[in-house]
Amino acid sequence: SDAIVHVPLGERAYDIRIGHGLIERAGELIGAATPGAACAIVTDENLARTHLPALERSLEAAGIRHAQVVCPPGEATKCYRWFETVCDAIIGARMERGDVVVALGGGVIGDLAGFAAAVVRRGMRFVQIPTSLLAQVDSSVGGKTGINSPHGKNLVGAFHQPSLVLADVGVLDTLPEREFRAGYAEVAKYGLIDDPAFFAWLEENHRGVFAGGPERAHAIQTSCAAKAAVVVRDETEQGDRALLNLGHTFAHAFERLTHYDGARLVHGEAVAIGLVCAFRFSAALGLCSGQDAGRVEGHLRTVGLPTRIRGIPGWDGDAAAILDAMFQDKKVKRGALTFILARGIGQSFISRGVEPSSVREFLDAEL
Ligand code: NAD
Ligand code: ZN
Incomplete structure (x- = not known):
């Protein structure tokens, strides 16, 4: 059925x-x-x-x-x-x-x-x-x-x-395995935004999702329902819908810096690294525990997704280049950057006033 x-x-x-x-x-x-x-x-x-x-x-x-x-x-x-x-x-x-x-x-x-x-x-x-x-x-x-x-x-x-x-x-x-894995980053994203029980479920059931068991349809249904709920609250992207960009301010910069070359990095892989960055950045700002950031990275690594900037094939960029790429993003408004940060797994929120200097400091430490 x-x-x-x-x-x-x-x-x-x-x-x-x-x-x-x-x-x-x-x-x-x-x-x-x-x-x-x-x-x-x-x-x-x-x-x-x-x-x-x-x-x-x-x-x-x-x-x-x-x-x-x-x-x-x-x-x-x-x-x-x-x-x-x-x-x-x-x-x-x-x-x-x-x-x-x-x-x-x-x-x-x-x-x-x-x-x-x-x-x-x-x-x-x-x-x-x-x-x-x-x-x-x-x-x-x-x-x-x-x-x-x-x-x-x-x-x-x-x-x-x-x-x-x-x-x-x-x-x-x-669907090629790599494309499936990349899509999975977006599935995990819904748990990380506001559904900690779903993220915990994925930690337990990811094998069934990948193998095409009944878990796969459940994960798709949960994800669609999560996105639909946000869309219904905010159809034309004035407010809440920005939560769907969790991990994406970073991800878009990585895609730009790899020239949208899917052979190096497909969108979902950039999102996986971006999600880990969002949580590690939140932890560095003292908003979320290092343990939660570790859980995010551990799960994405377990399913075979990249989780670190240095892991991007052919990567030779630095923090300044990433910051430049972020400022070119259309979602950036005058000076301050909009980030989706998190107080924990499933506790993300929109932060409109992130200082470029704090991002710079975080990226320097990551690289
Ligand atoms: P894609 O459409 O390029 O598909 C990926 C590859 O898989 C393609 O080569 C395709 O031919 C192949 N493929 C797809 N289904 C297959 C199947 N069942 N069997 C075999 N091969 C199959 O990429 P995508 O990741 O599906 O989508 C990326 C695009 O989605 C980007 O352009 C992005 O901007 C857009 N996007 C839009 C929204 C939105 O809200 N409209 C949200 C996220 C992403
Ligand atoms: Zn995406």
Whole structure:
């Protein structure tokens, strides 16, 4: 039986369904959520080989007209050129306003397809079928869509909520191990933000999550519910939603300094190091115990994630470079840095006035 996380956003309320075999049932489920609509599937080459055929069969069995556009895999696809290609493919397939854009893929496809759905015909319906762990627990929840600009990541986009999210946990079996592990950093993040019992559960049950046991669906459901709760409280990111950036002020700096080269560091790996930094920094400021910081690092290391800045392949940066990279981040406001700090596991809070000098001191000690 499937788990359902309901996202109560008034007229735009929708369900996230988590379970096995959802792609095989997608035709029926999409047909029920958006009766009579045709589907424009946006996907990438990896998914076109693995899970697209099952999705097409399912839509055909449900009598749903469909077309597809296949993009190359990778972050570089979240660009103006592919955005144009995707929009024109949807329009060229004679999709109307009430029809559905279906994103079958990881966060790259979800963000790109969602942005196309937000603007083609001034807004089409949108269904997410997230296929990476990161997409299932993070990017498919919350309604943020967009592409990258040469000036930076995610600088062009829109808020556009889906009508339905289908998180098929079985599709994760074909996801490369490294990508799964990276997504796990975001799962652990939800425990660290405000759910100490979930973090303790992960410490006990991570093997089942990785092996694809029933623990996996539970971890995904808990994570979706955690993100959905924050999104509902703060849909357009005025306040509380910043908690989701735990570890990310550091992580974004590491990604920038490794030139977004996934061969060196993928996002979730940067987040793992960033989470450890957030807790070690909190401990250095006397906010949280060194024991809690040690638990965070111990767990992430146990599942095989990197936890230290010096562990980044080819790392030759220094504290000044990291600080510079943090100041380029779009979330930085005049001088003071916004950090998510913690008083303990599951006790994170937003701190808007962190002095650059205290970060500098912490980083010097880390390096
Ligand atoms: P991704 O979409 O590039 O997917 C990672 C790789 O795994 C790709 O090569 C993809 O083809 C492959 N893949 C995905 N599912 C697969 C499967 N089931 N089997 C085999 N291969 C599979 O990367 P991602 O980590 O899923 O997403 C990263 C993107 O998400 C970034 O662009 C980031 O900005 C975005 N993001 C958005 C939000 C949001 O709120 N909108 C939040 C977090 C991240
Ligand atoms: Zn993240």
